[in-house]
Structures are given as structure tokens and as C-alpha cells.
Amino acid sequence: MVEPILKWAGGKRQLLDALYARFPESFDRYHEPFVGGGALFFDLEPESGTINDANPRLVSLYERVRDEPDRLVERLESFADPESDPDPTLPYAETTQRGREVESYYYQQRARFNDRPYTGEYDPLEEAALLVYLNRTCYNGLYRENADGGFNVPIGRYADPDWVKRGRIRRASEVLENVEIYNSDFEYVLEAAESGDLVYFDPPYEPMSPTADFTSYSADGFDREDQERLIEAATTLDDRGVSVLISNSGVTYDRYVEAGFHVDTVDATRAINSDGDGRDAVDEVIATNVPESARLDAGQRALSTFDDG
Ligand SMILES: C[S@@+](CC[C@H](N)C(=O)[O-])C[C@H]1O[C@@H](n2cnc3c(N)ncnc32)[C@H](O)[C@@H]1O
Structure with a gap:
């Protein structure tokens, strides 16, 4: 469990438990195509896989x-x-x-x-x-x-x-030794991920309303067409036997359901919001192709159901 080096808009530390609850029981390599501050990546410390971000200075760091x-x-x-x-x-x-x-x-x-x-x-x-x-x-x-x-x-x-964050940098360095690092569009993962792997997509969120703008992480934004490309990429990976997890804003709920994913709404408190001062609770969704019965904590749940009965 390593702490991220950077504070990053859309950081996923509040969602870690909800994400882990949807992990498959096991997986081979781990891929994170929108790594940002890498809250889940550093917490997980995967043994192999890839990370990627479109921001060249972040990747270079x-x-x-x-x-x-x-x-x-x-x-x-x-x-x-x-x-x-x-x-x-x-x-x-x-x-x-x-x-x-x-x-x-x-x-x-x-x-x-x-x-x-x-x-x-x-x-x-x-x-x-x-x-x-x-x-x-x-x-x-x-x-x-x-x-x-x-x-x-x-x-x-x-x-x-x-x-300075001396300790974090040293520990992060060890985790990063295990993965390949890319500075590309998220679709690189279509080449990188194989059957049995796990991919976590955390794209710039689709705005909840026309005034909310969560998309300006870098000079080039992430528009509706990119959101559609992401659903297509996730569907291709699903067909290939790759486990997929996606987090996004509440407005994308129906589209992930239509694409055949299991979708849940989770409450998250955004640490960095669009106007920088309030700390609003907003709905986010987590979509996945991992069925409930195949999740890491399914065994735990089965046991507690047994106890209750
Ligand atoms: C919501 S943030 C990820 C936050 C991350 N999960 C964390 O814990 O900090 C989205 C990231 O996607 C990157 N990005 C934007 N467009 C991209 C694209 N087309 N392909 C890959 N990454 C992109 C942004 O630079 C940003 O770092």
C-alpha cells in the first residue's frame, strides 16, 4: 500500500473500497490507461502490467x-x-x-x-x-x-x-519497476491487455451539467466522442476475456447498462471540484463486466449469508 506522490483532480482514494469490492477473484496483469495520480495503482502495487496517461509531463515524472x-x-x-x-x-x-x-x-x-x-x-x-x-x-x-x-x-x-516526500518517492519507485509506462491515448490498452488481465479505466468524467467542467485535465479535453470510444474499447476487452472496471460520472449510467455492464452508483466526495472551494458529494458510477459471483469478496458474502441463515 503506497501513497500517491501527487494530488490529482479526480483522485480515487475515496472510491478504493468500492473498486476493490468489484475486483475479480484473480487476474494476471493490471492496466491503468488513465493513471493520473494513480491512487488505485499505488495502493494495489501490482506485480506486472502497464500504466498510461495522455499528459506527457506526468508520465515523464x-x-x-x-x-x-x-x-x-x-x-x-x-x-x-x-x-x-x-x-x-x-x-x-x-x-x-x-x-x-x-x-x-x-x-x-x-x-x-x-x-x-x-x-x-x-x-x-x-x-x-x-x-x-x-x-x-x-x-x-x-x-x-x-x-x-x-x-x-x-x-x-x-x-x-x-x-520532498522522500519515503513516498522511494516506495513508488519500487512499484513502478514492475510496469511498462506509456504516454499515449487510452486505446493502447487494446494492444496491451490479454485474456485474464484486469483493466481499470478512470477517464476524465463526463460533465454532470453543461456548466460543470471536469474535463480540463490538460490542453486537449476528453469529449463525448472519446467517451463513446471508451465504451467500445471496454466492450472489445470484455469480448476478449479481460476484466474491466470503469468509474465515471452519474450521467453515464444508462450508457454502460446498455453496453451490457453491471453498473452501480456510488457516493463520492470530490476532493477537488470545478470551482475549487466546496467539497460536494456527487454521484459516480462504477461499471464492470465482473459478475457478482466472480468477485473477490463473493466468498466473504456467501459465508455471511450462510451465517445469517
Ligand atoms: C480522472 S483522471 C484519473 C485520476 C486517477 N485515477 C487518480 O487516482 O488520480 C483522468 C486522467 O486521464 C488523462 N487523459 C485525458 N485524456 C486521455 C486520453 N485520451 N488517453 C489517456 N489519458 C487521458 C488525464 O491527463 C488525467 O490524468
């Missing part, structure tokens, strides 16, 4: 965590408090690539993190350290990009932010 955790921790330890003055020995101590005034060390770090989208240059280890640093010191742990791919979340207010 996981590669650095896997391959050079100690150097990553060293970089993080060298960073200063977000509210301190910019470091004159580093780039962007006064103005950003785009000529904006740099008010504090946080905004200097943010400008450095944006080298890849704005200048096309970056050092993967430094960028990975900057992603962890910004995630731990930015407003509400949000990840949001502007249309040009620039990370644009303002500084957060923390009494004593801890951006």
Missing part, C-alpha cells in the same frame, strides 16, 4: 521516479520555500518567458516548469522535480494548463508545505 528516485529527492531538497525571493542564479528570476513579472520563488519555478511548452527545451529530471514541487505548493493541488500547454495555477497558501 513517473519515469524519473522509477529510474532515479534518489536524484529526484536531491533536487526537491534543493528547492526553497514558495514565498521566498526568486533565485538569481536560476533562469526567470525577474520575468517569465512571456515577459510577466516574477513575484516569488514559486512563480520562478512555474516559469521553469513551462520551458517544455514555451521554449521546447527541458531537463527531464528538473521538470519532474518541478512538477512535484508545484503540485505540493500550488493552489489546491490543481493541475491546469492554458491553451498553449502552460501550467497556470497560482501559488497556494500553506503554513509549512512539504514538497
Whole structure:
């Protein structure tokens, strides 16, 4: 049971029990095509499989965590408090690539993190350290990009932010050694998953209402057509004998039922919501092709039914 390194919108920590309750009794490899912060992946610590995300900087971070955790921790330890003055020995101590005034060390770090989208240059280890640093010191742990791919979340207010997370990075590194890491569209899993495997899809949620926007994880959103592609991919995997779990917003309930999945509504409290302050309880659904009788906890339930009778 490893804690995730990042706070991530749509993080699944509140849903872990509901997800595990729908796991098949056994499976071979584990695949997570929308890994994000990887709440379930890190908690599960699978022995083999794949993870993927469309966000290139997130995927690059996981590669650095896997391959050079100690150097990553060293970089993080060298960073200063977000509210301190910019470091004159580093780039962007006064103005950003785009000529904006740099008010504090946080905004200097943010400008450095944006080298890849704005200048096309970056050092993967430094960028990975900057992603962890910004995630731990930015407003509400949000990840949001502007249309040009620039990370644009303002500084957060923390009494004593801890951006090093030494233990988590070392443990996460061991878990990541077991899996292949992709930076692709989720459909890669159609190549990767074989009969007997388990796939957990946690896509950007379909908005509950026209004003709710849970889809802006990165510059390219996830639209209705993508949601349809996902149902098709899940159906193909089902035909192939792969166990599939999907979480999504309540509005998708009927479509997963129509596609032949077992669907349940679960109450989840969203830790990061669209306007960033409230913590609203919203309906989510979990769809799966794993029949109740074949679930991991089916044995437990059968036993308690027996006791009652
Ligand atoms: C709901 S979040 C996953 C949250 C994750 N389960 C967690 O615990 O943090 C959805 C993720 O899908 C990624 N994404 C968006 N479009 C994608 C696509 N077409 N293929 C793969 N990943 C995509 C986003 O970058 C985001 O990290």
C-alpha cells in the first residue's frame, strides 16, 4: 500500500473500497490507461502490467521516479520555500518567458516548469522535480494548463508545505519497476491487455451539467466522442476475456447498462471540484463486466449469508 506522490483532480482514494469490492477473484496483469495520480495503482502495487496517461509531463515524472528516485529527492531538497525571493542564479528570476513579472520563488519555478511548452527545451529530471514541487505548493493541488500547454495555477497558501516526500518517492519507485509506462491515448490498452488481465479505466468524467467542467485535465479535453470510444474499447476487452472496471460520472449510467455492464452508483466526495472551494458529494458510477459471483469478496458474502441463515 503506497501513497500517491501527487494530488490529482479526480483522485480515487475515496472510491478504493468500492473498486476493490468489484475486483475479480484473480487476474494476471493490471492496466491503468488513465493513471493520473494513480491512487488505485499505488495502493494495489501490482506485480506486472502497464500504466498510461495522455499528459506527457506526468508520465515523464513517473519515469524519473522509477529510474532515479534518489536524484529526484536531491533536487526537491534543493528547492526553497514558495514565498521566498526568486533565485538569481536560476533562469526567470525577474520575468517569465512571456515577459510577466516574477513575484516569488514559486512563480520562478512555474516559469521553469513551462520551458517544455514555451521554449521546447527541458531537463527531464528538473521538470519532474518541478512538477512535484508545484503540485505540493500550488493552489489546491490543481493541475491546469492554458491553451498553449502552460501550467497556470497560482501559488497556494500553506503554513509549512512539504514538497520532498522522500519515503513516498522511494516506495513508488519500487512499484513502478514492475510496469511498462506509456504516454499515449487510452486505446493502447487494446494492444496491451490479454485474456485474464484486469483493466481499470478512470477517464476524465463526463460533465454532470453543461456548466460543470471536469474535463480540463490538460490542453486537449476528453469529449463525448472519446467517451463513446471508451465504451467500445471496454466492450472489445470484455469480448476478449479481460476484466474491466470503469468509474465515471452519474450521467453515464444508462450508457454502460446498455453496453451490457453491471453498473452501480456510488457516493463520492470530490476532493477537488470545478470551482475549487466546496467539497460536494456527487454521484459516480462504477461499471464492470465482473459478475457478482466472480468477485473477490463473493466468498466473504456467501459465508455471511450462510451465517445469517
Ligand atoms: C480522472 S483522471 C484519473 C485520476 C486517477 N485515477 C487518480 O487516482 O488520480 C483522468 C486522467 O486521464 C488523462 N487523459 C485525458 N485524456 C486521455 C486520453 N485520451 N488517453 C489517456 N489519458 C487521458 C488525464 O491527463 C488525467 O490524468
